[in-house]
Amino acid sequence: MSILNCAATAMLACFITVPGHELLHLLTHMIYGSKLLYYSAGAVDAIVPDYSILSPFHRIMVAGGSASVLNALFGIILLIVLMKVRMGPLVRTFLTQLMGAQFVQGIGYFLIGGVFGVGDWGNVYAQLTEYPGLVTFLRITLSLIGAVGIVALFFILNHLSYCFIENKDDKGERRYVAVRLHLLVLIIGFSIGMICTALSPMMKTGEMSIGLGFLFNLMWIPFFWGFMFTGYLVKPPKSGRFLYHLPRKANYVLFSISVILVLIEIFVLGPGIKLG
Numbered sequence: 001m002s003i004l005n006c007a008a009t010a011m012l013a014c015f016i017t018v019p020g021h022e023l024l025h026l027l028t029h030m031i032y033g034s035k036l037l038y039y040s041a042g043a044v045d046a047i048v049p050d051y052s053i054l055s056p057f058h059r060i061m062v063a064g065g066s067a068s069v070l071n072a073l074f075g076i077i078l079l080i081v082l083m084k085v086r087m088g089p090l091v092r093t094f095l096t097q098l099m100g101a102q103f104v105q106g107i108g109y110f111l112i113g114g115v116f117g118v119g120d121w122g123n124v125y126a127q128l129t130e131y132p133g134l135v136t137f138l139r140i141t142l143s144l145i146g147a148v149g150i151v152a153l154f155f156i157l158n159h160l161s162y163c164f165i166e167n168k169d170d171k172g173e174r175r176y177v178a179v180r181l182h183l184l185v186l187i188i189g190f191s192i193g194m195i196c197t198a199l200s201p202m203m204k205t206g207e208m209s210i211g212l213g214f215l216f217n218l219m220w221i222p223f224f225w226g227f228m229f230t231g232y233l234v235k236p237p238k239s240g241r242f243l244y245h246l247p248r249k250a251n252y253v254l255f256s257i258s259v260i261l262v263l264i265e266i267f268v269l270g271p272g273i274k275l276g
Contacts, residue, residue, distance in 0.1 A: 002246040004255055006180035007188070009094035011258035014189045017071070017101035018042075018196075019269050024067035025120075032062045040272030041265050042193075042200040042208070051127050056134055063127040064120030068113070072106030072149075075099055082160060089164075090247040090254075096160050097185050100223060103153050104189075108219030111146025114139045119216060150222055157182055157226025158234050164246050168236035178231035180246055186223035192262060193217040199270035 018041055025044040029036060032054075034046040051059055060066075078099035082092070113121025121142060125135050162168060164177045197203070197213030 002248050003180055003184075004250050004252075005090060005247040006093060006097075007184050008251065008255040008258040009090070010097050010184045010188045011262050012254075013094060013097040013101045013185065014192055015258070015261045015265055016098060017105050018189070018193065019265055021067045021071060021105045024070050025064065028062055028066040032058070034062065036275040038201060038272045038274045038276075039269075040200060040202075041196040041269035042213075043202050043272075045201075056128060056131055059127045060124050060138075064123040068106050068109035068120060070106075071102045072110070075103035075106055078102060079156065088247075089244040090251065092163060092244055093181065093247060096157075096163075096181060099160075100153065100157055100182075100185065100226065101189065103149065103156075104219045104222060107146050107149030107153070108222070109146075110142040111150055112215065112219065114142030114144075114146055116215065118212065153222040154225040154229055155234075157222060158229035159237070161226070161230040162237055164244055165230075165236070166243065166245075168238075171231070174236065175231035177246060178227040182223045182226035182230065186220050186227070188262075189220040189223070190217050192265060193220070195266050196270040199266070201272045 022039060022041060022044050026036065026039050026046075029044065029046040029048070032048065034048045037045040037047065048062055051063070054062065061069075078095055082095055082099060087095070109120060113119055113124075116122075117125055117139065121138070124138070128135050128138075161174070161177050161181055164181065165173055167173055194210075194213060194217055197208060197210065197217070200208050200213075202208035
């Protein structure tokens with residue numbers, strides 16, 4: 001029953017990460033005294049009192065940069081914990097998926113914001129029009145960090161897979177783990193993301209489209225390459241520091257909680273909650 005447990009932890013990781021990303025925007029707006037209009041799984045709308053009195057750094061934070069920066073920092077912290085701390089197999093499975101999801105929402109957003117200039121970072125650039133040199137610097141820097149970070153995440157996810165693989169020469173075992181640890185996150189994260197995009201209040205205002213939502217949800221692609229690297233493409237390491245089995249005993253309570261949270265994300269946070 002490891003697939004049920006891994007699906008549960010994947011759903012939980014996606015719920016914490018995606019609505020959590022928007023919650024970070026909400027908290028940032030509260031700190032800066034913005035008037036909050038609505039909160040959803042895909043966006044937060046607020047009226048900032050006056051951008052002109054803010055320094056470039058504070059404009060970047062309140063206009064949209066804070067959430068992806070914090071996601072990247074959370075990903076780094078979780079990676080350090082996973083590399084240094086012993087824990088049970090269920091917790092390790094969850095934290096591996098959560099770490100990857102946090103990096104996806106962090107460095108993945110850096111890449112999309114840097115290359116395409118859309119989403120949170122597009123909002124940032126719109127508030128820095130009198131600083132064209134800073135905008136150019138940000139776009140180049142974010143593109144480079146995002147590209148390098150995303151590729152690095154392919155290898156990080158692959159490396160962490162081997163905490164769960166006893167016989168590293170057994171391709172069947174490697175694929176078994178790769179599907180449950182990585183591919184499930186891709187499928188669940190992308191599917192929920194596209195559903196929430198379709199339900200988003202930004203669809204009604206024309207600020208979001210299915211195509212743009214598809215672009216944003218491509219940020220989950222590192223989990224596909226984590227799956228491919230572990231199951232097919234990358235030669236496994238000779239040894240690993242820890243060795244666990246994926247959680248085998250079905251945890252129906254965790255699965256039920258995860259399903260309920262996903263339903264809340266889709267049907268409550270997808271359309272959004274009016275705040276003002």
